[in-house]
Amino acid sequence: MSKKWQISRRKMLKGVGAMIALPYLEAMAMPGMSSFVKEKSTQRAAFLFMPNGVHPERWTPSKFGSDFELSPLLSPLESLKQDLLVLGELMNKNATLYGADGHYSKSANLLTCMPIQKTTGENIHSGGISIDQLIANEVGHQTLFPSLEYGLDRITTGVDTNVGLTRLYGSSISWKTATQPLSKEIDPKLAFDRLFRGYVPGKKVTEDPWKKSVLDLVRDDAQKLKNTLGRSDQNKIEEYLESIRSIEKRIVNEENKEKFESNITEDFKKELSRMDQRLDEYQDTYLEIDITKKTRLMLDIMALAFWSDASRVSTFMFANSVSNRNFSFLEGVEGNHHSISHHGNDPEKMEQYARINIWHIEQYAYLLNKLKSIQEGDKTLLDNSMITFASGLRDGNRHSPYNIPLLVAGKGGGVFKTGQNLEFKKNTPLANLYLSMAQGMNIQINEFADSSGTLSEILA
Amino acid sequence: MLGKYILSILFGALALMVFANDGDEIDFKTSILPLLEKKCNTCHRAGPLKGGVNTKRYQEEERVVKDGRFWFKALNQIKTREMPPSTEPVLTDEEYHILVDGIENILRKALKNQNPGSVVARRLSHTEYKHTVMDLTGVEFDARLFFPSDGSGGGGFDNQGKALFITPLKLERYYDAATIIVADLYRDAALWKKVVPKSYKLTFWMKFTNWFKGIIFDNYQETHTPDKVASESIIPFASKAFRRYLKLEEKEKLMTFFSEVYQHKDTIKNPQRFNESIMETLKVVLVSPNFIYRAEEESDKKVPFELNDFELASRLSYFIWSSMPDEELFELARQEKLHDTLVIAAQVKRMLKHPKAKRFAESFSSQWLEIGELIEPKPIVDPEKFPEFNTSLRKSMFQETVDYFYHVLTESKDFSELLNGNYTFLNEELADFYGLDPIKGDTLRMVMLDNPNRGGVLGMGSVLTTTSLPTRTSPVLRGKWVLEQILGQPPPPPPPNVGEIPEDAEVQKNLGLRALLEIHRSKPECVSCHEKMDPIGLGLENFDAIGRWRTSYGEVEIDPSGVLGKDGAFQGPAELKTMISNKREAFALNLSKKMLSYAVGRSILFTDQTIIEELQTCLLENDFHTEKFIIELVKSYPFRLKKNDFRKKANEV
Numbered sequence A: 001m002s003k004k005w006q007i008s009r010r011k012m013l014k015g016v017g018a019m020i021a022l023p024y025l026e027a028m029a030m031p032g033m034s035s036f037v038k039e040k041s042t043q044r045a046a047f048l049f050m051p052n053g054v055h056p057e058r059w060t061p062s063k064f065g066s067d068f069e070l071s072p073l074l075s076p077l078e079s080l081k082q083d084l085l086v087l088g089e090l091m092n093k094n095a096t097l098y099g100a101d102g103h104y105s106k107s108a109n110l111l112t113c114m115p116i117q118k119t120t121g122e123n124i125h126s127g128g129i130s131i132d133q134l135i136a137n138e139v140g141h142q143t144l145f146p147s148l149e150y151g152l153d154r155i156t157t158g159v160d161t162n163v164g165l166t167r168l169y170g171s172s173i174s175w176k177t178a179t180q181p182l183s184k185e186i187d188p189k190l191a192f193d194r195l196f197r198g199y200v201p202g203k204k205v206t207e208d209p210w211k212k213s214v215l216d217l218v219r220d221d222a223q224k225l226k227n228t229l230g231r232s233d234q235n236k237i238e239e240y241l242e243s244i245r246s247i248e249k250r251i252v253n254e255e256n257k258e259k260f261e262s263n264i265t266e267d268f269k270k271e272l273s274r275m276d277q278r279l280d281e282y283q284d285t286y287l288e289i290d291i292t293k294k295t296r297l298m299l300d301i302m303a304l305a306f307w308s309d310a311s312r313v314s315t316f317m318f319a320n321s322v323s324n325r326n327f328s329f330l331e332g333v334e335g336n337h338h339s340i341s342h343h344g345n346d347p348e349k350m351e352q353y354a355r356i357n358i359w360h361i362e363q364y365a366y367l368l369n370k371l372k373s374i375q376e377g378d379k380t381l382l383d384n385s386m387i388t389f390a391s392g393l394r395d396g397n398r399h400s401p402y403n404i405p406l407l408v409a410g411k412g413g414g415v416f417k418t419g420q421n422l423e424f425k426k427n428t429p430l431a432n433l434y435l436s437m438a439q440g441m442n443i444q445i446n447e448f449a450d451s452s453g454t455l456s457e458i459l460a
Numbered sequence B: 001m002l003g004k005y006i007l008s009i010l011f012g013a014l015a016l017m018v019f020a021n022d023g024d025e026i027d028f029k030t031s032i033l034p035l036l037e038k039k040c041n042t043c044h045r046a047g048p049l050k051g052g053v054n055t056k057r058y059q060e061e062e063r064v065v066k067d068g069r070f071w072f073k074a075l076n077q078i079k080t081r082e083m084p085p086s087t088e089p090v091l092t093d094e095e096y097h098i099l100v101d102g103i104e105n106i107l108r109k110a111l112k113n114q115n116p117g118s119v120v121a122r123r124l125s126h127t128e129y130k131h132t133v134m135d136l137t138g139v140e141f142d143a144r145l146f147f148p149s150d151g152s153g154g155g156g157f158d159n160q161g162k163a164l165f166i167t168p169l170k171l172e173r174y175y176d177a178a179t180i181i182v183a184d185l186y187r188d189a190a191l192w193k194k195v196v197p198k199s200y201k202l203t204f205w206m207k208f209t210n211w212f213k214g215i216i217f218d219n220y221q222e223t224h225t226p227d228k229v230a231s232e233s234i235i236p237f238a239s240k241a242f243r244r245y246l247k248l249e250e251k252e253k254l255m256t257f258f259s260e261v262y263q264h265k266d267t268i269k270n271p272q273r274f275n276e277s278i279m280e281t282l283k284v285v286l287v288s289p290n291f292i293y294r295a296e297e298e299s300d301k302k303v304p305f306e307l308n309d310f311e312l313a314s315r316l317s318y319f320i321w322s323s324m325p326d327e328e329l330f331e332l333a334r335q336e337k338l339h340d341t342l343v344i345a346a347q348v349k350r351m352l353k354h355p356k357a358k359r360f361a362e363s364f365s366s367q368w369l370e371i372g373e374l375i376e377p378k379p380i381v382d383p384e385k386f387p388e389f390n391t392s393l394r395k396s397m398f399q400e401t402v403d404y405f406y407h408v409l410t411e412s413k414d415f416s417e418l419l420n421g422n423y424t425f426l427n428e429e430l431a432d433f434y435g436l437d438p439i440k441g442d443t444l445r446m447v448m449l450d451n452p453n454r455g456g457v458l459g460m461g462s463v464l465t466t467t468s469l470p471t472r473t474s475p476v477l478r479g480k481w482v483l484e485q486i487l488g489q490p491p492p493p494p495p496p497n498v499g500e501i502p503e504d505a506e507v508q509k510n511l512g513l514r515a516l517l518e519i520h521r522s523k524p525e526c527v528s529c530h531e532k533m534d535p536i537g538l539g540l541e542n543f544d545a546i547g548r549w550r551t552s553y554g555e556v557e558i559d560p561s562g563v564l565g566k567d568g569a570f571q572g573p574a575e576l577k578t579m580i581s582n583k584r585e586a587f588a589l590n591l592s593k594k595m596l597s598y599a600v601g602r603s604i605l606f607t608d609q610t611i612i613e614e615l616q617t618c619l620l621e622n623d624f625h626t627e628k629f630i631i632e633l634v635k636s637y638p639f640r641l642k643k644n645d646f647r648k649k650a651n652e653v
Helices: A002-016 A075-083 A131-142 A188-199 A211-227 A231-252 A254-262 A266-281 A291-307 A337-341 A347-372 A431-440 B002-022 B028-039 B061-066 B068-079 B093-111 B126-137 B168-187 B189-195 B204-216 B226-242 B248-264 B272-287 B309-320 B327-334 B341-353 B357-368 B391-412 B428-434 B461-466 B475-486 B505-511 B513-521 B524-539 B573-581 B584-600 B606-621 B626-634
Strands: A044-049 A084-091 A148-151 A175-177 A313-317 A385-390 A406-409 A420-429 B423-426 B445-448
Touching: A044 A131, A044 A291, A044 A347, A075 A084, A075 A347, A075 A406, A084 A431, A131 A313, A131 A431, A148 A291, A188 A266, A188 A291, A211 A231, A211 B168, A211 B248, A211 B272, A231 B168, A266 A291, A291 A313, A291 A347, A337 A347, A347 A385, A347 A406, A385 A431, A406 A431, A420 A431, B028 B061, B028 B093, B061 B068, B061 B093, B068 B093, B068 B606, B093 B606, B126 B168, B126 B226, B126 B357, B168 B189, B168 B272, B226 B248, B226 B272, B248 B272, B309 B327, B309 B341, B309 B357, B309 B584, B309 B626, B327 B341, B341 B357, B341 B391, B341 B626, B357 B391, B357 B584, B391 B423, B391 B428, B391 B461, B391 B626, B423 B428, B428 B461, B475 B524, B475 B584, B513 B524, B524 B573, B584 B606, B584 B626, B606 B626
Parallel strands: A044 A313, A044 A385, A084 A420, A148 A313
Antiparallel strands: A084 A406, A385 A406, B423 B445
16 A cells, blocks of 8 residues: 555656655655665564563553553553554464463464464474564565574473473474474674674674585585485475575675665764674673663664664564563562462562563663664654564463553554554454554565454554 | 283283184274263363363274373373272273273284384484584584574473474574684694694605606606595595595585685695685585484385494484494494494493593483573572572582482492482582582582482482572472473473462561462362472472572471372481382383483384383383493384385475
């Protein structure tokens, strides 16, 4: 819809001639006029996952529509209210798994909206591709990195023998295919270097002229190896081949590289230097990680990636499902996330639970403010983004899958009408939001997972 | 119990023979199915399932066989009279006979066709990668923090192919790792010399003779060419890295690449030119799937077939050393001798004696006992509550368990000592922390204990800490851990909406955890599992959340006594430990499953039932002898054989 609108505007512009200075000209300026001005909004999408649910009574704002007041849990978003969509009563219907209920079945498929396979590890299956990967498949070829998967914690190891599921299910929300979870980057330094190592002023990088040839050779090895193996083995080797192809694409795609490098302006380089310094100062230690600092570093890197157009799609996991992160560093909290989430309706524990939720919202607000501070033409980076925040559960105490906590910030390049608190029909499929997002990014699909339509109320 | 068990197997076998002769088998459709309908399906049906079980699905015998593992568990519950539950009428003798013997016969019949199960190509785990790089190059590389982490597969281990994925990000890291490793190798002259014993440099005299001979003989071939010299390093390196003979085309490919790089580097002087070209070529080897994966070739056989000797050598070495085979194993593989059971037994003994077996001790024990997070760079206890819990203490605790396991494995050779022993491994810091007699030094060493409360994994800081919450102990978690990891009898998940114990320190001080748990346990939906878990955890309450000895929570004295079901009453940790270590059958069965899963890199399947029972018997009849058990395991069907994957290959579809 918005695309048509833009094309007609462009045609009009050509017809009328560029000498007529219209007040809105900058937004639609022709390529090359200014490095800051893009012909058309570049849309970005990110999905942030918070484990263990929310305080069930303090999440939903009291009034609906555009004239709403933020709830206690959402209070850190005050200055971002007009950029925000609070979406009520959505549900991931395929998140209930009989005989293995709890967290895992509601996180592995948070973005796939399909039922997971019950397994301790032999038949890992998330039900389908996750929405971030579906989007990356469509828009990823335009950037150096099709998508970026970030998080803070290593995959939780072991099998939860209680529910008969591998804990891997609680540690992955991005699925390239139903059978292939993507690895998340959890070390800010490594994440930063992967994208920007070659561009930090004063930092030297060694040339690697043979990389392409090495990759060619090992790809050939993989192909040959594959032919000698059985089907399941072949599938494993196919993962390897896929990965090689994806790296090769990035190396050979000069056009994308040039586009990316044209975004590395002097201002941006200054930002890179600052970031590099912060990373040097930051160090993981065994005893205490400043989790707020680490979170913000990761989110800043995501913002830099969006800003420089290194990638347009990203996921971020605040922690794995069932995370028992110690939140005693927060005022008034003594204990661990998962334990506290099973508050047993004890008011005191629920208060602590709420404070942990607020901490997460504060970090979300940090990212949004960062994106909002970056100009892209007459818009901000936030205006051109859709940044989702979700948990797979409502009340952690009951593992409730209904009315999950769900926020979207940013207008997605003019697709969404933000500044609303909406209540949908009970148990509206979560996939409807994803379908709306995908269509908003001009991806030609009519359904996603168990979607029953789009969320027309959020569309501009 | 053991007698009864063997008897029941014997009876089963006997019954099978008798029935087979008489044609008087218990028929599934006419006898078993109606009983299932009457006795099981009334509760275990579609909808919110009792225990996640729906027995109504089993309308055909084949389905019972397909879910054979489940049915063995179910039979066990019927045998121990846990099912039907006490609220339902008991089975009559006739009904018991039809259900238990009837279903068991079906399962045993299905097990007659031996099946090694299929093992998918395994990417090296990060630990295996690290050790293989060490053994191949001598370079120390910390792969665990460099690569994005992996999840665990079926058996709860990180070496299970089905759960080892590769993604673009991971592959990039493999590439970067290879770059770093090769550079480190080159930087260390001694290590480089081992991998590249011959360098290339022409003396003036050699140049002259080459020129001269070239003039005289038309078809003169230089013998001392960079390619030839390089191949003497590259080919053996790649062969070791791929853990097999190289194919001709593989050799050619590597050498062609070497030449190409060498030609391009014509501005650089030898030997640097030569060395740099070798470095690039070694990188290819280290990124190749032939190095990163352990894949076992298909054959055209319809029945399960023996792995080839090189594949078997790798299975052995990755099992016991977490790394590639050494020269002796390679040599035996070349001579095709590894299939001789005497040879393989001798190799196991040799390998266990080698210090590299400590890697197995570390990898297996830390994953099985779930203490790995002690050495991960993240906090696991509240630093304000437990400031003494520092990095060095964490490492010492981890090491205590590893050293203890290693000692049991290689010295005392009795796995049952894992649960109870009169010694442990301590250094100055740990002895002081435990409040034991002081010793000196940082290195852990074996210390005999007078106090029967420590000794064995249940008295170790590692286990006691990782089974606690960051701020306090959790008797429930500790009890659950013992049931799951030691006895292999995990309780079902708690119903949702249950609530946890208040975190508040004040409440704990006034009431004590025991009283709190009793309130919790008073709920009818909780009691059946918690009466198994809680007494175990409460019996360990003398150990605080980081494993220190204590006798009270502030004002309230700790009462570590309890009753462990039919096993009777215990007074404290020492007696509890004895009681748990007396559950020999359960422990032996669990250890057999865990170790087989680790050794073959996949979940335990129904078709493993026979071998699991044989391994269990091996433990029980040989006083849990470690070496005999591991030899039995590597001689077993699933360890030595492979079956083809009969689905169409991708290129045939």
